[in-house]
Amino acid sequence: MRHIFIVGIGTGNPEHLTVQAINALNKVDVIFIPSKGAAKAELADVRKDICQRYVTNKAVRFVDYAVPVRQTAERSYVQSVDDWHAQISSTYEQLFEDHMTEGRSAAFLVWGDPSLYDSTIRIVERVKARDRVDLDYSVIPGITSIQALTASHRIPLNLVGKPVQVTTGRRLSESFPAMVETAVVMLDGELAFKRIDDPEAYIYWGAYLGTEDEITIAGRLADVSDRIVATRAAARAKHGWIMDIYLLRKGSDFDDQA
Ligand SMILES: C[S@@+](CC[C@H](N)C(=O)[O-])C[C@H]1O[C@@H](n2cnc3c(N)ncnc32)[C@H](O)[C@@H]1O
Structure with missing residues (x-):
């Protein structure tokens, strides 16, 4: 079974990271980093800064991935979010298949806390429910906005x-x-x-x-x-x-x- 850590990283200050989060980031095999485009480069920099500061385990690999963009044209709000989550779950499933073998672990760095206006938990749960990849997951809390x-x-x-x-x-x-x-x-x-x-x-x-x-x-x-x-x-x-x-x-x- 693969294990995914959904890690809250706080809201911009690298010192928001908890000891629990730092320990999790140092024990995984892979950290998945979203690339969101130049306009929000500062947000990507916070994630990179966190990894540079705290990930001391040289065996940890970093994998960048592109986050699908939400399409709103000709869709209701609910439909647009649902379609978007479906696309992201396909992206995640592919990441798990391509970059993790059985028994390996990985982390997503989630802005703030994963429970607050964030769908990473929902999406990983969606991938788990599809049952094409055998996985389980844990959530590590973070400081919210x-x-x-x-x-x-x-x-x-x-x-x-x-x-x-x-x-x-x-x-x-x-x-x-x-x-x-x-x-x-x-x-x-x-x-x-x-x-x-x-x-x-x-x-x-x-x-x-x-x-x-x-x-x-x-x-x-x-x-x-x-x-x-x-x-x-x-x-x-x-x-x-x-x-x-x-x-x-x-x-x-x-x-x-x-
Ligand atoms: C998609 S939600 C994610 C919330 C995040 N999971 C949390 O725990 O704060 C994004 C919203 O959170 C708020 N937010 C997140 N980080 C912030 C920051 N550093 N300063 C101000 N507002 C922030 C804003 O209202 C923004 O529109």
């Missing part, structure tokens, strides 16, 4: 005793602030916070968290919204890409205890 955001802003994630919703830009308006007082928003290309009209809402925003280019802005949403929009646009133009996340909050600790 949520933790990087709250650490940079030095804030607790939740208000005392209260829930938190993790959502996407597409879904934000369904919940905040009517249903939750803390929402963490990821994968938001639409700047959904601009549609929140609540004078009591606060935002804690961060881009390129954990990297040398990290930017953070916090304040009352109505006061800082325009500054975030302008800063985001300028940073995106400079780098050619952006990864950002934010926490929206309303209320305070113990405000339901009166």
Whole structure:
């Protein structure tokens, strides 16, 4: 049986790597590295930096692979994601067949934590279910962009005793602030916070968290919204890409205890 380690690597700072992750990377036969194109070269560099720093076992081989691009034309969102996962699972299956023999192990380096808005677990499970390659897998947790955001802003994630919703830009308006007082928003290309009209809402925003280019802005949403929009646009133009996340909050600790 082949064994796949799905290793969380944190969100840009090589020091996010856990000892458990370093140990796993040093015991596998192969590390698969995605090549995502020049625009996100910095992200590929983080993976290479991690391997150079921590993989001391000279027997470990590195194999680059091209990640299929998601096709959206003439497909619903669900169909487009499903097709994309099917393509990636074929790519993975081929990697396992070409670069691992029976009894060998390999690792994927997953941005942040593999459980959070990432489909590596789903896709490896899909390959396993197809049963053409005999395999099993383990997941090694990593620091998420949520933790990087709250650490940079030095804030607790939740208000005392209260829930938190993790959502996407597409879904934000369904919940905040009517249903939750803390929402963490990821994968938001639409700047959904601009549609929140609540004078009591606060935002804690961060881009390129954990990297040398990290930017953070916090304040009352109505006061800082325009500054975030302008800063985001300028940073995106400079780098050619952006990864950002934010926490929206309303209320305070113990405000339901009166
Ligand atoms: C596909 S999800 C992957 C999340 C990842 N698995 C995690 O644990 O954070 C990508 C989204 O995560 C957030 N993200 C990831 N890394 C980030 C970073 N370094 N700075 C800001 N946001 C980040 C952004 O919202 C981005 O759109």
